[in-house]
Amino acid sequence: MAEFGSDDGTAVRRDRFSGGPARGFVSSLSADERIFAADVAVDRAHVVMLAEQDILDDATAGKILTALNVVEVEGHGALPEGEDVHEAIETAVIEQVGPEGGKMHTARSRNDEVATCIRHRLRDDLLDAAEAVCDLRAALLAGATEHADTVMPGFTHLQHAQPTTVGHYLLSYEQALARDFERLVDAFQRVNRSPLGAAAFAGTPFDVDRERTADLLGFDGVVTNSMDAAAARDFLVESASALATLATTLSGLAEDVVLFANQGYLALSDDYSSTSSIMPQKKNPDTFELVRSVAGDASGSLTGLLTTLKGLPRAYNRDLQNATPHVWASVDAVTEAAVVAAGGVATAEWQVGTLAEAAGSNFSTATGVADLLAMAGVPFRTAHEILATAAELAAADGRDPDYEAVDEAASTVLDGSLSAYVDRDAVEAALDPAESVAMRDSAGGPAPDAVTDQVTEADARLSTDESVVDGLRESIDESHERLTTTVTDYV
Structure with missing residues (x-):
């Protein structure tokens, strides 16, 4: 023995x-x-x-x-x-x-002990991820403020669709990341519950005070049912899901950055690029390609975790030992990707001239002209037909669509002339990408004033969210101090 x-x-x-x-x-x-x-x-x-x-x-x-x-x-x-x-x-x-x-x-088991340790560490990791998201949002907001009126092409199906602004584009990701932040904090709330005192799964005959250990460790409360406390790992699933969703957002942003760099719409800092081992002229967006790839790792971790947990009987099973590493891998990779993306966005230079030139290509202002006609009383479907016809006429003549093309199309589709509905100056203004953007000033739209309003709202929301993270960290730090002070009474 x-x-x-x-x-x-x-x-x-x-x-x-x-x-x-x-x-x-x-x-x-x-x-x-x-x-x-x-x-x-x-x-x-x-x-x-x-x-x-x-x-x-x-x-x-x-x-x-x-x-x-x-x-x-x-x-x-x-x-x-x-x-x-x-x-x-x-x-x-x-x-x-x-x-x-x-x-x-x-009065305890390794079952409730390990569950408590995982939650204790994971909550710090989730706050790190949330903080990284806030930093990325701040970088996006800074860019949106600087480029509220910088016109750029907007895309659907990777085709030039309508002109928009860099500010409007960047805000679209800031808003998505704000939701990712909410999911991380929501996950944190359920992670931050103590299983300690549940023992193996069936409680203990000792007169333990579970609320006291929860307080000393900075948890918001306890997982009440002792069997659930020892066995539950849904908090891991929720965390992994929030991280996978965040990684998907980051992947979309990274894909855009790679494409925009390819088109010359933006130039990445050398700190977030690399060159070829053989082609010295190359400047590759390697960091964003790696950010893009993290979504695969994160979704794989979520799938692996769910597969490990699927069908496990109550209460504790050693399979759970292999469940947690999926989340550790995911939170590390996704947090790092968010940090890199923030740095890359903050240091990138938008090529204003190139963007302006590309903003009106492929007759991307057609919808704006159709809207102008609709506001003048032409049924939108009729206006849509006029602009489609104008595009065909201009293409047949090998020229860019202009007022003459629209006027000719209107005479074909309408009983009357185009001037009966709108004057030439209005149509030519709508054909201009900057004017087309300025027309679309509805709430959340790309017009500079609408972008400025969105930035103001987003700044306030970000400030609140940063305070949330600071408050949660402060609460955890206070619990560390409380435990340390209590321990000194015994040693």
């Missing part, structure tokens, strides 16, 4: 199931480095609660908490061998304190 304090990683459970070829297969100690700090915090909160509830005497609690301080200082790399970080930390404590150190595991 192995003694407590042995260095073979089996001290906390003696010799039974202590070795064999499967030992390494089930071990997660290396991967658990990510939740090492969370585990130390969870151990401290649990020991403090045991002492406050007179389940553990103060002297023993003090020894265990002192040992945990040593474990924290020495770090994950100094831990003895173990099946996972939880077992390794407990073994390290027993090595220092002796058998009494094993009392730190009273």
Whole structure:
């Protein structure tokens, strides 16, 4: 029988199931480095609660908490061998304190312990992602403010559709990212609940105070049902889903940037580009290509997670050990992609002249002229026919559509002449991309004034969202201080 304090990683459970070829297969100690700090915090909160509830005497609690301080200082790399970080930390404590150190595991299981550690760490990661999203939104808003009246081509089906403005385009992604932010914060709210005290799944006969450990760890409350608390991983699914959705938004932005760089609409900073290994003239948008690819990784992580969880019976199953890494991989990759995208957008230079020249190509102002005719009383479908005919006539003559083409088409489609509805100056103004954009000043539209209004609203929303992240971080920091202060009463 192995003694407590042995260095073979089996001290906390003696010799039974202590070795064999499967030992390494089930071990997660290396991967658990990510939740090492969370585990130390969870151990401290649990020991403090045991002492406050007179389940553990103060002297023993003090020894265990002192040992945990040593474990924290020495770090994950100094831990003895173990099946996972939880077992390794407990073994390290027993090595220092002796058998009494094993009392730190009273009234809990690794099942509720690991679930708590995952939530404790994940909430910080979600806030990092939310903060990165805010930074990207700020970069987009800065660009929208600077380019509120910079005309550019707008696309549907990758075809020139209607002229718009760079500001309007950038705001479209800012608004999508604002929703991505909301999803991350919503996920955070459900992550930030404590399972600690649920034990293996069936609760404990000890008089534990679950609300107290939740408070010491900065959780908003507890996951009430003990079986649900130990088994539930839907908070991982929600987080992975929010991250995959964010990654999809980033992928769309990255695709546009790659295409716009190809067309000469914008120039990326050298810091966000690379050259060819063989073609020295090349300037490749490599960083945004990698941002684009992250959506595949994130959606793959979500699918892998859902597949792992599908059909698992209640309550705890070791499959869950392989569920969490999907989320760690996703949150790291997506957060980094958002940071890179923010830097790339902030340093990109929009090529105003090239954009203006391209904005009116392929008769992209046709819809604006049709709208002008409709406002003058021509049925829109008739106006649509007139402009389609004008496009055909101009193409047949090998010229760009102009007033003459529209006038000729109107005489073919209408009983009367075009001048009976609108004067020439109005039509020629509508054919101009900048004027066409200025006409579309409805709420949320691309007209410079409408863009300015959207920027004002978005700035206010972003400021509120940044305050939300700051408030959540402050609450977590306060809990760290509260736990640290409480621990010092025992050591």
